[in-house]
Amino acid sequence: MKVHLRKKKLKSGKTSLYIEYYKGHTTNSKGKVVPLRDFEYLELYLITSPETAAEQRKNKEQLELAQQILAIRKAEVYQGKFKIQNNHKGKVSFLDFYEQKKEERYQTKGNYDNWDAAQKHLERYCPKHMTFNEVDVEFIKGFKKYLDTVAVTKSQKKLSQNTKHTYFNKFKACLNAAFDEGYLKENLIKKVKGFSMGESTREYLTYDELQRLSQTLCKIPLLKRAFIFSALTGIRWSDVNKLKWSEVRDEGMDDSGNPTFRIVFQQKKTEGVEYLYISQQARDLLGERKDSKQRVFKGLRYSAHMNLQLLRWCMAAGITKHITFHSARHTNAVLLLENGADIYTVSKRLGHKEIRTTEIYAKIIDKKMKEAAYLVPNLNIE
Template sequence: MGRPKKSLKVKEPVRIRERQLANGNVSLYLDIYIKGTRKYESLNLYLIPETDAASKKANIRTRQIAEKIKADRIIALQDRGIKHWDKIKRSSISLVDFLKEYEQDGFGFKESTLKGRSDMRKKVEDYLSKEKLDYIGLNEIDADFCRGFLNYLRTAPHSVAKKQEGRTISPGCAHHHQAVLNGALNKAVRDGLIPGNPMKQLDKREKFQPSPEEREFLTIEEVRTLMETPCTNEQVKKAFLLSCFVGLRLGDVRELTWAKVMNTPDGKTQYVHVWMEKTQKPINVPLSNEALRYMEKKEDPDAKLFKLPTSDATINYHIKKWMKAAKIDKKISYHCSRHTFATMMLTLGADLFTTSKLLGHANVTTTQIYGKIIDKKKTEAVNLVDNLFTPKAELNDEDRTEA
């Protein structure tokens, strides 16, 4: 009888290693060795000294996360090979780490845009904590995750209004978080980290929709009133009214110079050519005579057209006082000038497609919200004549009182 054959022990291609740190914690990292090529990957996971039951439980969970990442790497390496290690490592980044990178990408973006990304990331972290998900990779995000996150936003607590217990974020705020997450996932697709945006798999009814009531705007008569009403800062007044006639955002108006004003080939029309700060895309907007009235002539074509306060809050403070002086009882910020431009164009007969191009919208569906606003105002106007010509004898008691 021959000797039993020795079983060959297969060497694992990916191993979890430990490194002792000076503070007493232990750092976990991956040691990858395949076909003569060695790679290392820090997991940003740490074991803490086990001084009580809670610390032991935390370490068990940390090791489970490390094992999950290890398993993901082995599968990815089997599918794609060690030559694609950098892409494998990049596509396996955790969702939270990817969102942190997304919010730190400050190239060409306003501070408010980056803050919106940060606020969204914090809401994602709150959702993960609520679901007891200590770790989830970017490549694991699917339609169910997106659906769960949006459902969480429907009752998510308001982080600012701490004194008002039980207050939740508004639908408008939830819609903004949804839009920012959608933008982050689109970037992940462009970077080749995920094959597609799972948010697109959700039905429209599952998503938050922008509310027309949240887009405050001024009527043509109210714009006329403002033109005749003094403002505590005339530069703010001129810049605001210009935006009412061209639809540019505050960030783009801040950077306006005469060097950005061009003439059409026939020389009959002037237009402003800018790279929009928010979208980093070019836009050409024709300048009406009304718009040109608020564009001061400068000797230096590269000089800024307006000397505006550096703080957006200060600008909106002057606008608020201006509205009060004009007896306009609406919550108007500088951005409402853009809404005013859109609704004014549609009111005066411009079609949705043209208005969309003037606003620089990538999709006409974004502009449709203004169409809904106009339709609602038309309905309200028509309803004003209800019962106006009906004989009082035919009215019921309630209608008669209103008449």
């Protein structure tokens, strides 16, 4: 970028002083080269044809002031290019900057909810008017300690290892961005080790448990249909809840004479469009087709009452595991792998962006294989 002081003669007879930022050029749709420029009008003016000593002195003062502003602007460009901390940026509020970075994620849908949740803890820990000039290693270590020993959930429970990992990573991303944009002269976050990722327990139902659940009365039939549908398809609660009839495709018979059904929907979590074939039994759970704009599971909603009824339904089926609606998705992944589906297919059906996310389920299967080695009773060998 090149920065120049420019002059423009006005109709009033005065000459306006402004700064031009030249950012190179581009080519428009007609193939014409177009320069890329920004302008900063200084509201400083020269008398075009000074006649008195006073007017000449006034012009000199205005021009000197414009030159000083030009020098500052050139320094700011230099600081941005070579990542030198800008003194003005050092006075920016850390929490205001975090808010800005969070809102950028809202525009791109990039983990906005996690950024928002982490912000609530940052606001409890960080002084409201703290600036980047005050950010140091002790501040960073202090937030890590806060997450580890002080922070609690809405239900007043300590944060899980993975939650601490997630929140600290958002804090880390904010500080990395601050360094890249010249708010910090040193990337301090590199001096503090974050939280390691914990291995979470993924509760799921075995085939026998799912069978028992299917044959057990549930106080809310709609909940039962939705949960079993999720277990048969692997679709998340959020996508089951918002599923509309326009997204359900009855595609007729395939070459073998079997009916084919598919749902085409946009995942709420990843915003990726999924084309998912479902079984006849899964389609039957949806019931008769209704208006295309209507929700398939109309009346289903997330609530403490619904969660309680899910647990009571499981208990009635003799299942003592702590089952949530998301357990249905875990159940689908495990059942697919146990019945011969390869991990790539399972990953695609679940809509995972990375295969390593699906590999967690493969570890569950390996554990079951090891347990199976001891199912056969010991022999009396002589």
